Amino acid sequence: MLEMIKKGDYSGLTYPRPQFVRQDNWSSLDGQWDFTYDNENIGEKERWFLDKSFTHKINVPYVYQSKLSGIGDAGEHNIIWYKRTFEMEQTNKRTFIHFEAVDYLTKVWLNGQFIGEHEGGHVPFSFELTDQLDAGSNKIVIRVEDKNSCAQIIGKQSWKDHNFLCWYTRTTGIWQSVWLEQVESFFIEEAKMTPNVDKGTIELEVYTNGDYIDGYLQVQVSYKGKSIRRSGMSIINDSAKLSIDVSMEEADFRVEYWTPDTPNLYDITFTLEDKEEQTDCVQSYFGMRKIDHKGRKVLLNNKEFYQKLILDQGYYGEGLLTPRSIDDLVNDLLKVKEMGFNGVRMHQKVADRRYMYLCDLLGVAMWAEVPSFFELNEKSINNALHETKKIIEKHYNHPSTIIYTLMNESWGINEVYENEKQQQFVNFLYQMAKLLDQTRLIIGNDGWEHTLTDILTIHDYTADHEVIRDKYKDFEEAVNGSPSSTSNRQNYSKGYKYNEEPIIISEYGGIAFHHDEDEESWGYGERLTSEEAVLQRLEDLTRAFMDLDYVSGICYTQLTDVEQEVNGLLDHNHDYKFDPQKIRAILNYKYNNGYIFE
Structure with missing residues (x-):
């Protein structure tokens, strides 16, 4: 990847979650959506999530205040709506929609049915769409409310009606990527990786959903294409905890450290099985890095x-x-x-x-x-x-x-x-x-x-x-x-x-x-x-x-x-x-x- 980037090839950076990759099971929802304002806050009462013509087009994930959204409106609109359709083939897999960041209060409907809501403008969140999904065309509708209250986490957004000092243009709505992902019924929800530089190990905590009979996790660690360790264990109480020795003779100091001068990264693959049949595979990486202080020194x-x-x-x-x-x-x-x-x-x-x-x-x-x-x-x-x-x-x-x-x-x-x-x-x-x-x-x-x-x-x-x-x-x-x-x-x-x-x-x-x-x-x-x-x-x-x-x-x-x-x-x-x-x-x-x- 580093060599590709040095050559100006950024194709490998399209995936929105590079440290937890299911490369073949996702699709982006970035791009043009229908869009409208709801200045009177009547959209939910009038059930705009069913059949409502929206007045604008917007380029997601740019907020309506930005020129790149295609709108560039400096006015204050606290409630906005998005709508688009997408195609989905009939499948037995579970389907999730991921929002990388939406400012601030988000509500989602799929095919007229309420999916869920999330409050918070800076962090990723997801909803499962499986039960509301149709084979063929599907319509997703999103309502976002952003009052820019001083009780919200707003960062450098101006809470006044103008920019001032070091506070800038407001951000309302979707401002990072939106994407779909499909997984099998038994899948990995989260993997925590904690390097232990002093022991030369990577400590793993892997969490799965509960839909399995005889779950087993396989882990493979490699460095620059060379396999270092394989390990595995049964899934118990929806999780597995492993400590893997990543030391190797080729390394000058037992492990390849991550530093700004030597940003060495190990590749790691998590493979999930149920009754010896693979149900999930996630590609990731980690760095062997320790940050600490001793007295006044970092x-x-x-x-x-x-x-x-x-x-x-x-x-x-x-x-x-x-x-x-x-x-x-x-x-x-x-x-x-x-x-x-x-x-x-x-x-x-x-x-x-x-x-x-x-x-x-x-x-x-x-x-x-x-x-x-x-x-x-x-x-x-x-x-x-x-x-x-x-x-x-x-x-x-x-x-x-x-x-x-x-x-x-x-x-x-x-x-x-x-x-x-x-x-x-x-x-x-x-x-x-x-x-x-x-x-x-x-x-x-x-x-x-x-x-x-x-x-x-x-x-x-x-x-x-x-x-x-x-x-x-x-x-x-x-x-x-x-x-x-x-x-x-x-x-x-x-x-x-x-x-x-x-x-x-x-x-x-x-x-x-x-x-x-x-x-x-x-x-x-x-x-x-x-x-x-x-x-x-x-x-x-x-x-x-x-x-x-x-x-x-x-x-x-x-x-x-x-x-x-x-x-x-x-x-x-x-x-x-x-x-x-x-x-x-x-x-x-x-x-x-x-x-x-x-």
């Missing part, structure tokens, strides 16, 4: 790992949150590597699974983040718990994902510095994430006012590198105080203090530069007017933070320009603003003996 596979990250908000011009094509995903990550970064902070968005796959394949460490709500109440608590759990499930098997960020800059918990309830909420999310995934580092509230956290992260957009050197020269004062001249927020909430966690400057820079200036665009600090001045400030700021020997990583804001925010190293079209080799030279000022791209 360790990757037990070696110090200095992170040189760039913040990626995942906006794609006329597609908004949806890439214009797979080329966008590939080209962005190749440029990340070309500029010398070894990771990305996916900010206030849950990435497409193909983006996550490319991070695994190309060697880009990734921070996953839960998009924010902006008002703490019972609804937002329930919404955050639901989507956080699903986000962790989505990322669990991806070796590139090394850190989860649960909250950002006290958004939605504005009084967390002193408010014990808000502190308890962050801590509850932190403990839940630790329960669900013990293999990653967790940041409770990124940027400032930390409670429980594995990393002290600081956001500092100070434009003067001498001010930075002065503010951070006293270690004790810096870590337990308020070193950021831009936020003036305390690093820790009241009752919490520094406890030898690694320290990462997880947002800095944000230097505004745009050839075609307009009054609405902005960035951090005084706007510069030349490429040379931008690169000089980038170098000065980067060196100032890298020279702090107690800091374990940095994250530059940001990868691309996004709407009114023009502080990207790439422009709105995702083209370079600056010579990537000059940026690479700046980043290679220090810490070049780690996992740096050469």
Whole structure:
């Protein structure tokens, strides 16, 4: 696959779930759908799911606010409907419809019969269609409601009637792929893969549905086409748990580690049988990767790992949150590597699974983040718990994902510095994430006012590198105080203090530069007017933070320009603003003996 991508062949990236592949049993429902608004909220009462003419055509998975949807409507429409037909042959198999992401409350009907509903705008969900499916033509109808309430998980979507500061165009409706999949009556529902680098094993938990008599699971692990191990066991209580030794003599250090510099991936095949007859086969992969910390140092596979990250908000011009094509995903990550970064902070968005796959394949460490709500109440608590759990499930098997960020800059918990309830909420999310995934580092509230956290992260957009050197020269004062001249927020909430966690400057820079200036665009600090001045400030700021020997990583804001925010190293079209080799030279000022791209 990597060689195909290097040659510009992305045909293998069409499958929407690259880490859990049933290649021959799926079909895409992306493309043109009928579409209409329901501004009076009368559609359900009038039973539009039966026989209703819709007024528009829309290109799924682009939201109606985007130009690539074919509509490009900036108006506010809280309730929308989709409709299309698809053909299905008569079969004994079970059929599911998968939604990768729909914002926000989704209801689905097939052939006039209600299928189910899902609440949450950023995570995948599925419904079974088998009992309502007809041989031949089938009509699916979808109603989506999105009030953009501050209790919803909305991330960077503006909850006002206009964009402002770092909040952007709203996203309403289907914004990631929709697809159909068929399986036999006995199939694999989930496979969790946990690498144990120290033992040289992969720990497997495989879960199936309950429709079997004598279920058995076969597992084959291979590396670059060579078989390493085969194993198997009976299905008991709808699951199987195995530990497989993946060490081999050919590897320099017993196993082939995943790092940004050496993104080695093992292939794994899960074959399910009932009464010795195959009923399911899933192709997947994993990486042998361990992320940990020892005192102030982050360790990757037990070696110090200095992170040189760039913040990626995942906006794609006329597609908004949806890439214009797979080329966008590939080209962005190749440029990340070309500029010398070894990771990305996916900010206030849950990435497409193909983006996550490319991070695994190309060697880009990734921070996953839960998009924010902006008002703490019972609804937002329930919404955050639901989507956080699903986000962790989505990322669990991806070796590139090394850190989860649960909250950002006290958004939605504005009084967390002193408010014990808000502190308890962050801590509850932190403990839940630790329960669900013990293999990653967790940041409770990124940027400032930390409670429980594995990393002290600081956001500092100070434009003067001498001010930075002065503010951070006293270690004790810096870590337990308020070193950021831009936020003036305390690093820790009241009752919490520094406890030898690694320290990462997880947002800095944000230097505004745009050839075609307009009054609405902005960035951090005084706007510069030349490429040379931008690169000089980038170098000065980067060196100032890298020279702090107690800091374990940095994250530059940001990868691309996004709407009114023009502080990207790439422009709105995702083209370079600056010579990537000059940026690479700046980043290679220090810490070049780690996992740096050469």
